[in-house]
Amino acid sequence: MKRRKFNATLALGSSGIALTSNIPMACAIDTKQNKKKLGIALVGLGQYSTYQLAPALQDTEHCYLAGVVTGTPEKEQIWADKYNLPKANIYDYDNFDTIKDNDAIDIVYVVLPNSMHADFSIRAARAGKHVICEKPMAMNVEECDAIMAACKKEGVKLGMGYRLHSEPYTQEVKRFVREKTFGNVKYISADAAYHSTTDPDQWRLNKSLSGGGALVNMGVYAIQSVIYGTGENPISVSAQEYSTRPDYFKDTDETITAQFEFESGAVGNIMTSHNANVNKLYASCDQGWFELNPANNYGPLKGRTSEGTKISFPHESQQKLQMDDFAKHILFNAPNLAPGEMGKRDMMIVEAIYRSIAEGGKKQELHFEPEYGFSK
Amino acid sequence: MKRRKFNATLALGSSGIALTSNIPMACAIDTKQNKKKLGIALVGLGQYSTYQLAPALQDTEHCYLAGVVTGTPEKEQIWADKYNLPKANIYDYDNFDTIKDNDAIDIVYVVLPNSMHADFSIRAARAGKHVICEKPMAMNVEECDAIMAACKKEGVKLGMGYRLHSEPYTQEVKRFVREKTFGNVKYISADAAYHSTTDPDQWRLNKSLSGGGALVNMGVYAIQSVIYGTGENPISVSAQEYSTRPDYFKDTDETITAQFEFESGAVGNIMTSHNANVNKLYASCDQGWFELNPANNYGPLKGRTSEGTKISFPHESQQKLQMDDFAKHILFNAPNLAPGEMGKRDMMIVEAIYRSIAEGGKKQELHFEPEYGFSK
Numbered sequence: 001m002k003r004r005k006f007n008a009t010l011a012l013g014s015s016g017i018a019l020t021s022n023i024p025m026a027c028a029i030d031t032k033q034n035k036k037k038l039g040i041a042l043v044g045l046g047q048y049s050t051y052q053l054a055p056a057l058q059d060t061e062h063c064y065l066a067g068v069v070t071g072t073p074e075k076e077q078i079w080a081d082k083y084n085l086p087k088a089n090i091y092d093y094d095n096f097d098t099i100k101d102n103d104a105i106d107i108v109y110v111v112l113p114n115s116m117h118a119d120f121s122i123r124a125a126r127a128g129k130h131v132i133c134e135k136p137m138a139m140n141v142e143e144c145d146a147i148m149a150a151c152k153k154e155g156v157k158l159g160m161g162y163r164l165h166s167e168p169y170t171q172e173v174k175r176f177v178r179e180k181t182f183g184n185v186k187y188i189s190a191d192a193a194y195h196s197t198t199d200p201d202q203w204r205l206n207k208s209l210s211g212g213g214a215l216v217n218m219g220v221y222a223i224q225s226v227i228y229g230t231g232e233n234p235i236s237v238s239a240q241e242y243s244t245r246p247d248y249f250k251d252t253d254e255t256i257t258a259q260f261e262f263e264s265g266a267v268g269n270i271m272t273s274h275n276a277n278v279n280k281l282y283a284s285c286d287q288g289w290f291e292l293n294p295a296n297n298y299g300p301l302k303g304r305t306s307e308g309t310k311i312s313f314p315h316e317s318q319q320k321l322q323m324d325d326f327a328k329h330i331l332f333n334a335p336n337l338a339p340g341e342m343g344k345r346d347m348m349i350v351e352a353i354y355r356s357i358a359e360g361g362k363k364q365e366l367h368f369e370p371e372y373g374f375s376k
Numbered sequence: 377m378k379r380r381k382f383n384a385t386l387a388l389g390s391s392g393i394a395l396t397s398n399i400p401m402a403c404a405i406d407t408k409q410n411k412k413k414l415g416i417a418l419v420g421l422g423q424y425s426t427y428q429l430a431p432a433l434q435d436t437e438h439c440y441l442a443g444v445v446t447g448t449p450e451k452e453q454i455w456a457d458k459y460n461l462p463k464a465n466i467y468d469y470d471n472f473d474t475i476k477d478n479d480a481i482d483i484v485y486v487v488l489p490n491s492m493h494a495d496f497s498i499r500a501a502r503a504g505k506h507v508i509c510e511k512p513m514a515m516n517v518e519e520c521d522a523i524m525a526a527c528k529k530e531g532v533k534l535g536m537g538y539r540l541h542s543e544p545y546t547q548e549v550k551r552f553v554r555e556k557t558f559g560n561v562k563y564i565s566a567d568a569a570y571h572s573t574t575d576p577d578q579w580r581l582n583k584s585l586s587g588g589g590a591l592v593n594m595g596v597y598a599i600q601s602v603i604y605g606t607g608e609n610p611i612s613v614s615a616q617e618y619s620t621r622p623d624y625f626k627d628t629d630e631t632i633t634a635q636f637e638f639e640s641g642a643v644g645n646i647m648t649s650h651n652a653n654v655n656k657l658y659a660s661c662d663q664g665w666f667e668l669n670p671a672n673n674y675g676p677l678k679g680r681t682s683e684g685t686k687i688s689f690p691h692e693s694q695q696k697l698q699m700d701d702f703a704k705h706i707l708f709n710a711p712n713l714a715p716g717e718m719g720k721r722d723m724m725i726v727e728a729i730y731r732s733i734a735e736g737g738k739k740q741e742l743h744f745e746p747e748y749g750f751s752k
Contacts, residue, residue: 186652187631189565191645195662238616238737244641255563257645259633265620267652269567269633271645276562278660284652286571361614361737 038327039066041089041105041129043096043120044112045075048134052298053111054083056319062327066104069096069120096120100127107326109161110134113209114216118143121158125150130330132323134161135220137343139211141351144344151340159326162224162338165375166321168313169292169301170228173281176290177231178376182306183287185266190225190281192218192296193255193273196248204274205252213252216350219272221296223349225281226260226268233368234260234268237349239356245275258353263370337375345373414703415442417465417481417505419472419496420488421451424510428674429487430459432695438703442480445472445496472496476503483702485537486510489585490592494519497534501526506706508699510537511596513719515587517727520720527716535702538600538714541751542697544689545668545677546604549657552666553607554752558682559663561642566601566657568594568672569631569649572624580650581628589628592726595648597672599725601657602636602644609744610636610644613725615732621651634729639746713751721749 040063042049049068057065067089068079076090089104099105108124109132110117118138124131131151137144137160151158164170176182193214196205203209204217227233239258243249254275260268271278280293288306295301299318303311328334345368352364416439418425425444433441443465444455452466465480475481484500485508486493494514500507507527513520513536527534540546552558569590572581579585580593603609615634619625630651636644647654656669664682671677675694679687704710721744728740 186571187567187569187647187649187654189567189647189654191563191565191660193563193660195562240614240635240737240739242637242641242643255643257635257643259616261618265618265651267618267631267633267647267649269645269647271563271565271643273563273643275641276643276660277662278563278565278658278665280658282654282656284567284569284654286653289654361616361739363616363737 036062038063038106038130038330039089039104040064040107040109040132040323041067041069041091041099043069043108043110043124044116045070045072045079046111049111052317052319053109053323054079056317056323059317059320060324060327062324062331063107066106067091067099067102069093069099069108097123097127099124099129105129106330107132109323111161113203114211115139115209118147121147122150125154125156125158128154128156130157130159130326132159132161132326133340133343135343135346136211136216136350137340137347141344141347144340144347148340148344157326157330157336158340159329159336160338160340160343161322162342163318163322164221164224164296165228165337166325167299167301167316167318169295169299169303169311172303172311172313173283173290173292174228174231174376176283177229180285182283182285182290184264185230185283185285187267187269187284188226188229188282189269190222190229190295191271191278192221192225193271193276193278194218195277196274200248200250205249207251210252212350212354213249213254214272214274215253215256215353217272217274219256219258219270219350219353220346222270222272223346225295226270229281229283230262230264230266230268232262232264232266233345233370233372233374234349234366235263236261236363236365237352237356238361238363239353240361241357249274256353256357258356335375339373339375342373342375412438414439414482414506414706415465415480416440416483416485416699417443417445417467417475419445419484419486419500420492421446421448421455422487425487428693428695429485429699432693432699435693435696436700436703438700438707439483442482443467443475443478445469445475445484473499473503475500475505481505482706483508485699487537489579490587491515491585494523497523498526501530501532501534504530504532506533506535506702508535508537508702509716509719511719511722512587512592512726513716513723517720517723520716520723524716524720533702533706533712534716535705535712536714536716536719537698538718539694539698540597540600540672541604541713542701543675543677543692543694545671545675545679545687548679548687548689549659549666549668550604550607550752552659553605556661558659558661558666560640561606561659561661563643563645563660564602564605564658565645566598566605566671567647567654568597568601569647569652569654570594571653572650576624576626581625583627586628588726588730589625589630590648590650591629591632591729593648593650595632595634595646595726595729596722598634598646598648599722601671602646605657605659606638606640606642606644608638608640608642609721609746609748609750610725610742611639612637612739612741613728613732614737614739615729616737617733625650632729632733634732711751715749715751718749718751
């Protein structure tokens with residue numbers, strides 16, 4: 001009874017505003033309202049927001065760029081002009097919490113250095129906004145728990161910035177696994193790496209801001225790959241670290257390899273690095289194989305299978321698909337393709353990998369419920 | 377002076393026989409003689425001799441199937457008939473040492489279970505015959521040393537049955553590395569595995585005959601791949617083992633992963649298994665990548681590069697090329713593409729991998745001279 005009353009109020013408000021403006025109204029959990037597009041505020045206007053998310057938000061169907069939050073005053077006017085953003089929808093880090101009063105913002109997308117993910121995700125939740133948190137979810141599992149608890153308490157949705165779950169090549173891999181197109185996966189190899197040479201002062205190479213090096217950046221893709229590439233959460237991991245350019249990689253990991261065991265008996269093998277260019281996924285099944293290469297860049301991805309067929313889909317912005325999927329989750333109760341549990345699970349694996357390295361490669365047991373952090 | 381006299385004698389003998397028979401004469405180190413083809417005796421008439429080596433020896437240019445050595449009496453007549461072998465060139469394991477008196481046999485190719493490699497390679501050397509020893513070279517490094525010492529003492533040549541060094545896809549990979557076609561190799565991934573389900577009593581699954589499981593069988597290809605794929609001997613290795621079918625793999629390893637470091641900073645990552653089908657090599661360089669898939673089966677192999685080109689060569693029997701290369705090494709002093717040192721080096725790595733596994737994945741340092749066991 002309470003919920004129906006709340007919805008009715010919202011519907012009234014919604015139609016009232018919809019008549020006078022193209023800008024959709026406040027955050028709303030109701031799926032029956034008139035509202036078409038949810039307003040997203042990007043927090044952190046670095047490369048990813050600038051060159052991927054903001055352009056993608058020009059094409060999204062269920063959300064749009066409604067505001068920004070930046071710690072760099074010069075960027076405010078630039079973004080206001082470029083995307084025709086009202087001044088009222090532009091925040092800095094200090095006045096960010098007042099976003100709770102801004103009905104034009106439904107979703108806050110946290111695109112900050114990793115050390116700021118937890119703080120801003122939690123503040124966004126407390127402001128009553130749905131949250132998309134870029135990967136890696138946070139600096140550690142404890143922070144992941146805090147983010148999830150805040151979102152739960154405030155009744156807002158939480159999604160990870162795992163764009164690949166929304167794009168068709170990865171969805172095809174998940175389908176192969178789910179439908180056993182090539183039988184059971186016996187072995188999966190996934191490498192995610194790029195060769196970093198520029199700007200030694202970038203935040204990714206500063207552990208206090210990033211929480212780690214290649215592993216928490218590209219490594220998360222490789223971890224994701226072996227999981228959706230087998231359809232299982234791992235039961236153990238072992239890992240090794242390599243260093244050849246300590247002057248450049250002063251306090252973050254340069255290259256890491258890790259090996260996974262799965263309940264089914266499948267074995268996973270990953271490499272991640274800031275010192276080489278590799279971007280692929282290969283799965284050997286008992287009736288064939290499939291691979292993506294590239295497997296996790298911004299696309300177009302490419303793939304092929306043991307049947308001699310190419311995996312091929314029309315290219316669309318992965319970020320567009322991802323943000324629309326999250327908006328559909330809010331608007332239409334569509335599945336959350338990358339829930340907070342998925343981000344936390346991956347952070348638990350990241351921590352286990354670092355622990356294995358610290359213990360000279362010793363195997364670390366992992367304990368997840370079979371469906372924990374999964375999306376089908 | 378002594379050597380010239382010896383050669384002159386041989387040349388005389390050679391021409392004498394060459395007039396009366398198509399069958400070439402005895403083992404000879406002289407490169408100036410008339411002799412065209414060296415006689416090979418296959419020791420051990422299992423699947424590999426039956427379906428690969430013997431057929432290949434019908435097409436070889438510098439050697440031919442001159443005899444066989446078998447522990448199975450029924451096979452003697454079958455092989456004699458099929459390949460028109462004189463009775464005098466057919467031996468069993470007991471009378472094998474009398475092969476020293478048989479001038480028709482120049483090379484003894486040891487294709488026996490691994491536990492018999494050292495014994496028969498050493499006996500072949502003592503019989504004054506050149507030796508090809510199948511991979512893995514022996515049960516342990518000590519046996520490798522004994523084989524090499526015997527061949528050195530007797531002045532006979534020793535080659536490993538590493539067919540890939542003679543085939544064009546692998547040679548192209550070695551050329552890419554040597555000429556830095558795609559720049560420096562930063563990362564190499566090599567997986568060599570097949571799914572074994574038949575005959576649990578096969579010698580490969582019996583440790584006292586094989587010395588190990590997947591690692592000493594397919595794993596040797598993966599080890600080879602990361603070495604010729606980087607052009608370097610490794611400086612360390614770490615390894616892990618996985619078991620899911622202990623009832624079938626009673627005392628041999630089912631699946632092993634291992635990671636290599638190289639002086640250049642390159643990282644190598646391998647998986648080998650008797651429980652999955654994978655056969656590939658992928659190298660990421662600072663200016664591109666190349667891959668073979670399949671990389672080490674009997675061919676035709678396939679390959680491609682980051683430039684969008686397919687690596688493609690006409691298919692020939694790899695075993696034919698390999699045995700001809702070894703014959704050319706003897707006849708014309710051509711390079712030994714797979715010397716005993718290469719087999720010993722790989723056995724040292726195999727032992728280090730088993731040691732790492734026994735020590736819970738602890739990294740094992742490796743010490744090789746840069747050129748040890750190499751062929752360019």
